[in-house]
Amino acid sequence: MSNQHRQARIAALEQEVAELQKVLGEGQNADEIVSKHIKLLHRYNEAKDATQILIGKLAMHRGSTIKEVHEEYGLLPTD
Helix, strand or coil: CCHHHHHHHHHHHHHHHHHHHHHHCCCCCHHHHHHHHHHHHHHHHHHHHHHHHHHHHHHHHHCCCHHHHHHHCCCCCCC
């Protein structure tokens, strides 16, 4: 690989890094972004689990199925 080709490759990679930083946010640490995302997913999953428990209790109280409660509230089976 010639020196000129290496320099062109380095310039292309630096340009790609600059574009990605614009998308992710200049000066943002990738580890911090991932950590924040994981925390948000954890909070989402906790809320979803609590909701499913309540839906289950509601279904039991009504003598219906969880599927019927989902349909009543317009929830998809994957919700």
